[in-house]
Each structure stands twice: as C-alpha cells, then as structure tokens.
Amino acid sequence: MIPAAFEYYRPKDMAGVLSLLEQHGDDARVMAGGHSLIPMMKLRMAEVPHLIDLQDVGGMSDIDIDADSIRIGAMVTQADIIDHADLADVAPILREAALQIADPQVRYMGTVGGNVANGDPGNDMPGLMQCLDAQFTLVGSGGERSVRARAFYEAAYMTAREDDEVLTAVKIPLPEGGYAYEKQKRKIGDYATAAAAVQIVNDGGTCAAASIAMTNLSDTPIYSEAAGAALVGTSVDDAAIKTAVAAMLGDIDPSEDNRGPVAFKKHVAGVILRRTIERAWSRA
C-alpha cells in the first residue's frame, strides 16, 4: 500500500512547525511516531499533502517530575515510559497502561503526544489521562494554552486542538493511592474491547477519592464522575462496586463493530471495571 504523494518537512524548531502549519492550513499535519498516521495514509483514509515530521524539533522528549506534578513531553514514546524507573515510582499506572499498548515495535515509535492528540477512541492514553486529570499543553501561533484531558475530546478524531496547534506536553498532578489499568483485547497488539483506568485513595478502610475512566466504549474516552463518586465513602465492597459499574454503564455509549455487539461490550465493560477497581483498591 502506497500513500498519496506529499511534501515532507523536518523543521528544527517549533517556530518552523508553526509557520508551516500557518502556511498550509488544513493541508498540513504533524507526524510524531507515525504509527497511527502512516497506516491511515497507506489506507488513504488520511490525506496529508504537507507532512511535518516533529522528530528534530527538540524540547519534547523529557519526563520531569517535581513535588506535585509530572510533565511528559509530547515526543516521549511508550517505550520511554516503560523504561523510566522514577516515573514508575510516582505514577505506576502509566507504565502499566503503556505495557498494554500494541507491541514492542510500535511502542518504540508511538508517542504520548500522538496517542492523546490522535482522537481515536481506541487509543489507551486519552482515558488514562482523563483518569489522572491531566492537562494538555497546546502551542499555536496565538501562544500557549492548556486544556484538561477531561474537556479535550469532542467526537472521534475531533478534539479541542485547533488545526494550527501542536500538543507539546502532558502535565499530570502526582497521583495518589492505588491504581490499575485493565484492558480486554482480542489479541496482543489489538485495541481495547473495553479498558478501564482507576486511581483510588484508601483512608483507613474507607474510600476517600476515586477516579474512573473508560476506553473504546464511546466515540470519546469516558471519564465517569458518577462511577468514582459511587465508591467514595464506602469500603469498596460488592454493593459499592455494583453501584459504580451501573453508574459507568450509564455514561458509556458503545457501538457495534468487529469487537462485538453493544450488549457484549457493556458486559465486558462491567467485568473490566470491577476487576480494575478491585485491583486498584488492593494496592491502595
């Protein structure tokens, strides 16, 4: 499969990227690892007359951890996340999720920025970032702004990012308590049939806070505030988990596809969320 022809650019700095985006508008797209974009271009589902490769831009490959937050540059790869010991200490859910994305070859190339900016409901990091209440840093000709992951996703492939903006970093408040990322997939390298991200705080046997987000069960990731709220104040017993699962099922809106009919997806979503809550709580 050969994609349609394009002009290729490899600017050395962000100013170069922004001026190309301004010049070519809709006809230009940035590329990070290319492992979502290139398959789409090969299938001719994406046409990109002007392709701007970000690999030489610099300044977007660092992971910085300070007293209360983590900053992950957009070009940090899934493999980088897996290999970063300090990151695994302060936010182990990131590593647990990254290990469940695709396969080793894809993880060397696939970036955090590409994964969250792509807008494919199958991507694992958007839901994860909603669970962690991350903020995305966007840079455009008008300057820099920050958008919460929970407000970023509008529909499949539609996000709050403007065409002339580049996502440069993800900022995450240091997560607290127990964590788990669970994903049901048909085989290695597959996108989720259902996946859940949970962070939960245990205060002497009572749940003090819980954050829950679901992947590939709607045309956007779903942060289920109601599901988290259903656990707070409980001992995370069976009844509380049932209430949380019911609340989550009220928030998702899966559609039938080659991963199964709607009823099956809802069933799997329930099983996965229960499993994720139980594991996160056991670590809290």
Place this chain on the structure above:
Amino acid sequence: MSKKMHIKLKVNGKDEEFLAEPRELLIYTLRERLNITGPHIGCDTSHCGACTVTINGKSVKSCTMFVAQADGGDITTIEGIGGPDDLHPLQEAFKEHHGLQCGFCTPGMITRAAKLLEENPNPTEEEIRFGMAGNICRCTGYQNIVKSIQAAAAEMNAAKEAAE
C-alpha cells in the same frame, strides 16, 4: 508526484545515498532499491513484524516508516546480523532448535530477538514471549522460537563470560 528528496542512510554499516520520494516506505527502499531482501512484507499493515529492522537502536516495522523519516538513520537488517559463513548465535540456535519452518517470519524474528537480547541478555520465557509479541509466525507455534532464543541467550552469555 512530490519532489524527490536526497536521502542518506547507513545500512548494515554501508553508506547509501539516493533520490527518493518521501512517501516511499522503508521496506521498499530496502528490498527494491537496495536489494536487501531479508526483511519481508507479510501484512503491509503494521501487524506481522516480518519487515522488522533495527533503526537507531529501535526495532521498527519498516512497512510503517517513510524513507524520509529514516533519512540520516543507521539501519541493521538480518543481513547485517550474520551471514552463511558467520552465523549469529541466534541464527545458529534457530537452525538447531527448529525455530523456523517456512522461514518467512524468521528474518524479522531474529532481528527483533537480537535487539531484545541486547536490552535483556537473560530473559525469562515470559519476557521473551512479551518482547517478541510484535512478530507473528504462522508455522511453528512459537515454542521452538522461544527455545531458540533461550539457547542463543545462554550461548551468548557463556561466550561473554569466557571472554572476561
């Protein structure tokens, strides 16, 4: 057609320079332009790993990289890992332990396994299965691939110890 680009690559230690359209996929560059036919095209959709090469220290599916992206890169294919007269311990072990049947997946398997052993010289069976998950084999059922990689690891570690 878009403008051709001046591309420079190092492939298996040799410098290559040519003009190519940026959309050319690295697997075609290797196979059709440079006549390096070890890396295979199994799926052309980023799933099978038959096209795996090492570029700048990463295992990459070369059907999912534009030659323009690879420009300036340092690439190793199965041809750079070992040849008929100087088999790499992995090649020796695949031969010895029936790590292949038809052989179609083997160049990608061994190229990936070489990188895996570089990162983790003493992997458990589980780590091998996890680290090789991007490579599909339609023949062997994987058991003998795992055995071959374990045998090669033992051989390479013994050789390293003997040298120390």
